[in-house]
Amino acid sequence: MKGVFSRIISVFHLFKEAVLGVEQDYTRLGLNRAIFLLAIPMVVEMGMESIFAVVDIYFVSMLNDSNAVAAVGYTESVLSILYSLAMGLGMGATAIVARRVGENDRKGASIAAVQAIYLALGVAFVISMAGIFYHKDILLLMGASQQVVDSSAGYALWMFAGNYTVTLLFLINAVFRGAGNAAIAMKSLLLANTLNIILDPIFIFGFAFIPAMGVEGAAIATNIGRGIGVLFQLYYLLGGKGIVRVNWSTLAVRANIILNVIKVSGGSILQFIIGSASWIFLMRVMSTFGDNAVAGYTIAIRVFVFTLLPSWGMANAAATLVGQNLGAGQPDRAETAVWRAAYYNAFFMAFVMIVFLVFAPSIISLFSTQPEVLEYGTQALRYVSLGYIFYGYGMVMAQGINGAGDTYTPTILNIFGFWVFQIPFAYLAAIYWGLEAKGVFLAIVLAETLMAIAAMIIFKRGKWKNVKI
Numbered sequence: 001m002k003g004v005f006s007r008i009i010s011v012f013h014l015f016k017e018a019v020l021g022v023e024q025d026y027t028r029l030g031l032n033r034a035i036f037l038l039a040i041p042m043v044v045e046m047g048m049e050s051i052f053a054v055v056d057i058y059f060v061s062m063l064n065d066s067n068a069v070a071a072v073g074y075t076e077s078v079l080s081i082l083y084s085l086a087m088g089l090g091m092g093a094t095a096i097v098a099r100r101v102g103e104n105d106r107k108g109a110s111i112a113a114v115q116a117i118y119l120a121l122g123v124a125f126v127i128s129m130a131g132i133f134y135h136k137d138i139l140l141l142m143g144a145s146q147q148v149v150d151s152s153a154g155y156a157l158w159m160f161a162g163n164y165t166v167t168l169l170f171l172i173n174a175v176f177r178g179a180g181n182a183a184i185a186m187k188s189l190l191l192a193n194t195l196n197i198i199l200d201p202i203f204i205f206g207f208a209f210i211p212a213m214g215v216e217g218a219a220i221a222t223n224i225g226r227g228i229g230v231l232f233q234l235y236y237l238l239g240g241k242g243i244v245r246v247n248w249s250t251l252a253v254r255a256n257i258i259l260n261v262i263k264v265s266g267g268s269i270l271q272f273i274i275g276s277a278s279w280i281f282l283m284r285v286m287s288t289f290g291d292n293a294v295a296g297y298t299i300a301i302r303v304f305v306f307t308l309l310p311s312w313g314m315a316n317a318a319a320t321l322v323g324q325n326l327g328a329g330q331p332d333r334a335e336t337a338v339w340r341a342a343y344y345n346a347f348f349m350a351f352v353m354i355v356f357l358v359f360a361p362s363i364i365s366l367f368s369t370q371p372e373v374l375e376y377g378t379q380a381l382r383y384v385s386l387g388y389i390f391y392g393y394g395m396v397m398a399q400g401i402n403g404a405g406d407t408y409t410p411t412i413l414n415i416f417g418f419w420v421f422q423i424p425f426a427y428l429a430a431i432y433w434g435l436e437a438k439g440v441f442l443a444i445v446l447a448e449t450l451m452a453i454a455a456m457i458i459f460k461r462g463k464w465k466n467v468k469i
Contacts, residue, residue, distance in 0.1 A: 081276050083170070087170055088272045102326065116174075116265075192229030295373045312399075357385060364377035
């Protein structure tokens with residue numbers, strides 16, 4: 001009994017250490033300890049990001065307006081391209097920063113981080129301008145009805161115009177992860193989420209001198225919360241306390257480093273865009289079955305994000321360990337770290353799969369009780385969750401390869417998985433074979449499962465160990 005109690009105390013202290021963000025050398029720590037210290041704050045961080053999606057859709061659904069929920073779905077489908085750009089840049093930044101930290105080149109890590117931030121600002125500007133002037137056209141192109149556009153286009157306008165906040169939040173957190181300081185990334189999202197939860201109902205339904213803004217208020221609240229999270233990140237970067245430090249010596253634009261960031265990030269951006277573009281196509285297919293189908297699908301996707309992003313936290317921990325250990329000349333240790341992280345991740349995903357299979361109707365009913373919306377959402381949860389164990393392995397393997405700086409191999413995998421298989425299969429199954437929405441859900445689970453198996457085979461071959469960045 002005394003031994004069990006001491007073990008619990010030990011785990012508690014380790015958890016406290018992970019959350020507080022004590023600086024560590026992840027090239028020397030025991031692997032289980034290293035995975036734990038990195039994964040806990042990364043899992044919480046990704047969970048915090050997924051809560052944004054769930055909180056927004058929860059409060060918007062309380063408006064009892066399927067048009068508003070559909071507008072959120074259409075907008076988020078397009079914004080997934082932006083998220084892909086930000087996550088792709090972030091993956092490149094993580095790989096380069098982690099490699100420099102493993103080589104004990106802290107100034108090089110800081111310089112690379114600044115150049116990645118410059119790139120992120122450029123991407124956000126382009127998206128912002130396009131969204132401000134063409135947000136209604138974009139919604140119509142996605143298949144939204146004129147009624148949805150007339151009543152809820154304000155949500156899209158605010159989300160496009162304010163995309164700087166989410167772009168920088170993703171990118172800077174990726175820098176912190178690469179440096180092994182995942183606790184700061186977690187804290188920035190915790191702050192942003194807390195504010196979003198408080199502000200969402202205030203701006204949607206009104207409070208005191210703030211008028212009710214409906215679905216548009218959800219976008220305003222989200223941008224305010226994320227914006228303050230970014231200010232917290234910048235405060236830490238400029239404070240000069242961590243591994244990555246921004247000061248006058250790192251602010252100069254360095255074309256050669258920007259080109260290196262683009263080179264490494266290019267594959268990551270492409271792989272995320274390929275995946276996100278496939279989701280846009282799937283949303284377009286779902287729109288042929290009506291706004292209720294889109295609303296149910298949107299709710300289900302938000303729930304998926306809620307469970308997948310924490311799992312991405314484990315995958316990101318593996319990417320950091322790969323980058324730092326390759327920089328320290330320890331490729332075998334890097335490989336072992338990925339297999340262990342994948343094993344732990346699969347256990348988590350198996351648990352989520354069981355929850356979705358059993359409680360799908362209850363979960364969807366938290367967001368909508370409209371019969372058709374509930375039916376589509378329940379089907380989506382149950383079908384897609386069938387491949388969760390494979391996803392658990394596949395996402396860690398792919399991120400491990402990305403963390404090594406080989407961002408193009410997972411890109412090729414995404415091209416075949418999403419564009420050669422998933423999209424044609426979804427179209428044929430839903431439209432020509434008469435399976436309707438079930439055809440889309442079946443295409444998702446089959447494509448993701450096959451890609452996960454392929455990622456495991458590719459990772460096992462080990463070519464990623466020889467990538468130079």
